[in-house]
Amino acid sequence: MKHFTSVKDMGPLDKAIQEALNIKKQKYAASDLGKNRTALLIFFNSSLRTRLSTQKAAENLGMHVIVLDVQQGAWNLETRKGIIMDGDKPEHLLEAIPVMGCYADMIGVRSFARFQSKEEDYGEVILNQFIQYSGKPVISLESATRHPLQSFADHITIEEYKTTDRPRVVLTWAPHPKALPQAVPNSFAEWMVAAGYQLTITHPKGYELDESFTQGAKITYNQQEAFRDADFIYAKNWSAYRDPGYGRILSTDRSWMVDGKKMELTNNALFMHCLPVRRNMIVTDEVLDSPRSIVIPQAANREIAAQVVLGRILKGLPKNE
Amino acid sequence: MKHFTSVKDMGPLDKAIQEALNIKKQKYAASDLGKNRTALLIFFNSSLRTRLSTQKAAENLGMHVIVLDVQQGAWNLETRKGIIMDGDKPEHLLEAIPVMGCYADMIGVRSFARFQSKEEDYGEVILNQFIQYSGKPVISLESATRHPLQSFADHITIEEYKTTDRPRVVLTWAPHPKALPQAVPNSFAEWMVAAGYQLTITHPKGYELDESFTQGAKITYNQQEAFRDADFIYAKNWSAYRDPGYGRILSTDRSWMVDGKKMELTNNALFMHCLPVRRNMIVTDEVLDSPRSIVIPQAANREIAAQVVLGRILKGLPKNE
Amino acid sequence: MKHFTSVKDMGPLDKAIQEALNIKKQKYAASDLGKNRTALLIFFNSSLRTRLSTQKAAENLGMHVIVLDVQQGAWNLETRKGIIMDGDKPEHLLEAIPVMGCYADMIGVRSFARFQSKEEDYGEVILNQFIQYSGKPVISLESATRHPLQSFADHITIEEYKTTDRPRVVLTWAPHPKALPQAVPNSFAEWMVAAGYQLTITHPKGYELDESFTQGAKITYNQQEAFRDADFIYAKNWSAYRDPGYGRILSTDRSWMVDGKKMELTNNALFMHCLPVRRNMIVTDEVLDSPRSIVIPQAANREIAAQVVLGRILKGLPKNE
Numbered sequence: 001m002k003h004f005t006s007v008k009d010m011g012p013l014d015k016a017i018q019e020a021l022n023i024k025k026q027k028y029a030a031s032d033l034g035k036n037r038t039a040l041l042i043f044f045n046s047s048l049r050t051r052l053s054t055q056k057a058a059e060n061l062g063m064h065v066i067v068l069d070v071q072q073g074a075w076n077l078e079t080r081k082g083i084i085m086d087g088d089k090p091e092h093l094l095e096a097i098p099v100m101g102c103y104a105d106m107i108g109v110r111s112f113a114r115f116q117s118k119e120e121d122y123g124e125v126i127l128n129q130f131i132q133y134s135g136k137p138v139i140s141l142e143s144a145t146r147h148p149l150q151s152f153a154d155h156i157t158i159e160e161y162k163t164t165d166r167p168r169v170v171l172t173w174a175p176h177p178k179a180l181p182q183a184v185p186n187s188f189a190e191w192m193v194a195a196g197y198q199l200t201i202t203h204p205k206g207y208e209l210d211e212s213f214t215q216g217a218k219i220t221y222n223q224q225e226a227f228r229d230a231d232f233i234y235a236k237n238w239s240a241y242r243d244p245g246y247g248r249i250l251s252t253d254r255s256w257m258v259d260g261k262k263m264e265l266t267n268n269a270l271f272m273h274c275l276p277v278r279r280n281m282i283v284t285d286e287v288l289d290s291p292r293s294i295v296i297p298q299a300a301n302r303e304i305a306a307q308v309v310l311g312r313i314l315k316g317l318p319k320n321e
Numbered sequence: 322m323k324h325f326t327s328v329k330d331m332g333p334l335d336k337a338i339q340e341a342l343n344i345k346k347q348k349y350a351a352s353d354l355g356k357n358r359t360a361l362l363i364f365f366n367s368s369l370r371t372r373l374s375t376q377k378a379a380e381n382l383g384m385h386v387i388v389l390d391v392q393q394g395a396w397n398l399e400t401r402k403g404i405i406m407d408g409d410k411p412e413h414l415l416e417a418i419p420v421m422g423c424y425a426d427m428i429g430v431r432s433f434a435r436f437q438s439k440e441e442d443y444g445e446v447i448l449n450q451f452i453q454y455s456g457k458p459v460i461s462l463e464s465a466t467r468h469p470l471q472s473f474a475d476h477i478t479i480e481e482y483k484t485t486d487r488p489r490v491v492l493t494w495a496p497h498p499k500a501l502p503q504a505v506p507n508s509f510a511e512w513m514v515a516a517g518y519q520l521t522i523t524h525p526k527g528y529e530l531d532e533s534f535t536q537g538a539k540i541t542y543n544q545q546e547a548f549r550d551a552d553f554i555y556a557k558n559w560s561a562y563r564d565p566g567y568g569r570i571l572s573t574d575r576s577w578m579v580d581g582k583k584m585e586l587t588n589n590a591l592f593m594h595c596l597p598v599r600r601n602m603i604v605t606d607e608v609l610d611s612p613r614s615i616v617i618p619q620a621a622n623r624e625i626a627a628q629v630v631l632g633r634i635l636k637g638l639p640k641n642e
Numbered sequence: 643m644k645h646f647t648s649v650k651d652m653g654p655l656d657k658a659i660q661e662a663l664n665i666k667k668q669k670y671a672a673s674d675l676g677k678n679r680t681a682l683l684i685f686f687n688s689s690l691r692t693r694l695s696t697q698k699a700a701e702n703l704g705m706h707v708i709v710l711d712v713q714q715g716a717w718n719l720e721t722r723k724g725i726i727m728d729g730d731k732p733e734h735l736l737e738a739i740p741v742m743g744c745y746a747d748m749i750g751v752r753s754f755a756r757f758q759s760k761e762e763d764y765g766e767v768i769l770n771q772f773i774q775y776s777g778k779p780v781i782s783l784e785s786a787t788r789h790p791l792q793s794f795a796d797h798i799t800i801e802e803y804k805t806t807d808r809p810r811v812v813l814t815w816a817p818h819p820k821a822l823p824q825a826v827p828n829s830f831a832e833w834m835v836a837a838g839y840q841l842t843i844t845h846p847k848g849y850e851l852d853e854s855f856t857q858g859a860k861i862t863y864n865q866q867e868a869f870r871d872a873d874f875i876y877a878k879n880w881s882a883y884r885d886p887g888y889g890r891i892l893s894t895d896r897s898w899m900v901d902g903k904k905m906e907l908t909n910n911a912l913f914m915h916c917l918p919v920r921r922n923m924i925v926t927d928e929v930l931d932s933p934r935s936i937v938i939p940q941a942a943n944r945e946i947a948a949q950v951v952l953g954r955i956l957k958g959l960p961k962n963e
Contacts, residue, residue: 027357028641036670040694043394048396048417048420048421051389052387052421052424052425056385056387056425060357066697068694073689073714074688075918082927084923086819095917095919095930096918098938098941099938099941100694102944104694275412275416276411277412277413277416278406278411279405279406279415280403280406288416296416296420296423299419299423300420300424302423303423303424320669320670348678348962364715367717369710369716369733370741372710372715373682373710373742374744374745376745377706377708377746380680380706390714390715498728499732596737597734597738599727599732600726600727601725610736617737617740617744620741621741621745623744
């Protein structure tokens with residue numbers, strides 16, 4: 001594996017799942033693989049699960065990890081090209097990226113959509129600059145349009161919990177007080193279809209996602225209809241993708257919250273969410289605290305997903321000098 | 322050892338001291354014990370000694386360490402139950418804690434008293450949630466009511482410096498410009514009595530500590546009387562425990578500052594403080610810079626105390642998968 | 643090596659260069675040297691290259707690394723002596739430094755000039771307190787007056803790229819929107835002269851550096867003249883050293899920016915900068931993005947410079963208990 005930015009980098013998914021389940025049984029079996037290797041994890045945005053699970057996975061593989069929060073301790077970074085740098089940003093990404101590449105064997109990058117320009121966000125300008133200029137393998141720790149380590153962990157989790165070969169998976173929009181990126185739903189939709197599941201996406205009118213991610217999924221504005229006979233309910237908020245209105249909140253309709261009554265419509269479905277989750281906005285305490293909620297084992301699989309990816313990248317590295 | 326939150330978790334103290342003194346001679350003798358083990362250190366509050374000494378101790382034992390400052394880089398955490406999360410806190414402790422537990426073999430937590438509710442502080446709501454929901458051993462890195470790694474280091478230090486079997490130890494209140502928790506004096510009092518020392522606590526009227534911690538100690542409002550014939554002077558500020566006034570500053574009387582003249586009343590006592598210490602508020606430069614001050618060796622013992630505790634917890638862990 | 647704060651601590655420079663070039667070929671050959679050793683890196687100021695390259699170098703040597711950003715997570719530190727600490731700084735350097743020394747085998751310190759007092763800055767008050775009170779080897783990660791790890795990396799880089807024995811090296815001032823310390827130019831001038839290069843320094847009138855650093859260099863106010871026949875152009879901004887005006891911006895003259903036309907005056911010179919660099923203030927995109935720019939390999943050599951220094955300090959440590 002050269003870079004990891006989407007499901008397209010994973011190769012056959014059944015093989016990836018098998019690898020994940022093997023690692024889960026023996027996390028420390030390859031603790032020599034990462035000897036004298038350093039993963040640099042760069043965060044432009046907040047992180048709990050990604051930060052901890054990726055560190056843990058790297059250390060399971062015997063790697064060193066250096067974490068850098070760009071807003072804290074480092075220089076504020078300029079991203080625009082061709083400008084006169086006479087403002088408050090003393091360093092340009094054009095230098096910072098290759099410099100970071102000098103001191104690491106691979107680079108993980110978290111950089112959310114900024115909602116300043118749809119073209120910039122969906123062009124994955126930051127992530128692609130890391131790929132282009134760092135000279136090292138790049139791992140998305142959630143980019144503007146995808147969160148592939150999350151989607152891979154979601155896939156592993158469904159494989160562990162499913163009771164039919166091709167489960168019915170429902171991605172439902174839910175209300176949220178802030179405008180959130182589309183990275184998680186984009187990535188989830190794309191991955192679930194690639195995994196061969198029956199995917200239904202439900203949301204209020206206007207919240208249609210970029211079709212290049214949702215191809216192969218059924219889309220409906222009727223949440224109740226979507227929940228009927230579902231095996232897995234995956235809740236998530238996102239802001240509008242379509243123009244005009246990209247990045248905006250179109251609905252605050254709390255009737256879209258997932259509650260116990262809606263869960264009763266399902267085929268005794270399991271509840272999933274990528275976390276962090278807003279209790280009693282996205283989902284009621286009742287559902288989240290019920291035995292049908294698998295959000296914690298889902299989060300635990302973030303370590304496994306990261307370990308598969310880091311392990312594959314390690315195997316692809318040139319020999320150490 | 323399952324969790325470490327107070328002296329009650331230590332078992333026989335003479336054995337603990339012996340273990341500490343052995344480790345001090347051979348810090349790296351057990352550097353295989355922590356192989357493929359990860360300590361996660363969570364800070365809700367500032368830390369210098371605890372942060373560094375616990376990391377160092379964990380690394381002496383061959384562990385990996387992941388440090389998380391909750392205010393920086395992670396999500397702002399909600400702690401109240403049953404509320405609608407439509408404010409500025411995107412994640413609830415109810416998810417964050419078990420998630421953290423997924424990626425670590427043990428969790429250290431620093432969470433000071435917040436002085437919003439005495440019941441919440443003295444109920445150790447945060448610490449207990451970690452114990453209840455993380456699924457992993459929990460180590461107090463100073464909680465709302467105790468700072469047991471500090472108290473253990475204090476104990477080790479007194480054992481190293483004492484010249485009589487049951488030294489006279491004096492805990493004295495001293496003035497401070499900000500309202501501070503009672504965790505250090507509570508924990509110190511409890512531990513010193515358990516260690517079998519002759520403990521006297523002196524403070525202005527109104528600063529009485531929770532009696533469940535000070536049982537077995539002599540309490541006096543007369544600082545000079547307390548200092549007479551003391552072998553160790555331990556200075557510390559704290560805010561009021563009693564109601565009404567919990568968490569408030571009742572006195573700013575600088576005549577309570579420890580100075581050279583007061584030290585002359587003692588039996589050539591050694592001066593201790595947990596640090597950080599406000600010079601010329603808590604204690605004069607003269608005393609702190611004198612050879613009778615042992616605050617630095619006391620701080621150095623924080624590493625040893627942490628290593629005993631982490632080592633014991635490591636020994637109690639289930640075998641690695 | 644006991645401490646590392648300037649070129650004077652390096653011994654014969656040809657030997658240091660040879661050591662650097664050997665390490666560059668085999669970065670992990672001495673990965674046992676730092677076993678059970680901990681480097682503590684303290685940052686009072688922002689850092690990207692120094693932070694990452696020093697961590698990487700320490701880990702190449704098998705050391706543990708603890709990074710502490712003083713403004714984040716630790717206590718705000720008082721530096722003035724003799725005062726009553728009743729303000730917003732709860733801890734004094736006089737305690738913090740020896741405490742840090744307790745938990746580390748060596749301490750790296752970044753502490754920029756503060757421009758509050760030239761005497762304090764040029765007296766290296768902070769750095770010297772670490773040397774005096776920590777009880778451990780101290781490594782400058784850029785102090786008030788010098789940035790020796792940068793200068794050593796500059797030296798290594800010039801040795802790798804030079805085509806004549808004693809190349810003509812030009813240090814040129816360039817404009818910048820903020821007042822910057824003199825540490826990089828001081829240290830560079832001192833090191834280049836020690837390396838035996840032909841050094842010319844060019845800047846607007848009033849920007850003369852402290853002569854104790856520039857001894858042996860030619861100084862001119864005529865930038866064009868300086869560039870003529872140069873083999874290396876090293877650009878950097880600094881604020882005024884001379885009084886009155888210490889730490890102030892005397893010129894914002896953008897005609898001092900390095901551009902392609904000026905580079906044509908040189909002997910096909912290579913362009914260097916310590917980074918971070920303000921594009922189109924210090925140097926044009928054209929020059930920085932040209933093949934004559936070696937700022938990235940120069941930054942990469944920061945790891946090598948640090949590894950030489952840390953390795954030498956490790957060799958000088960007393961045996962581990």
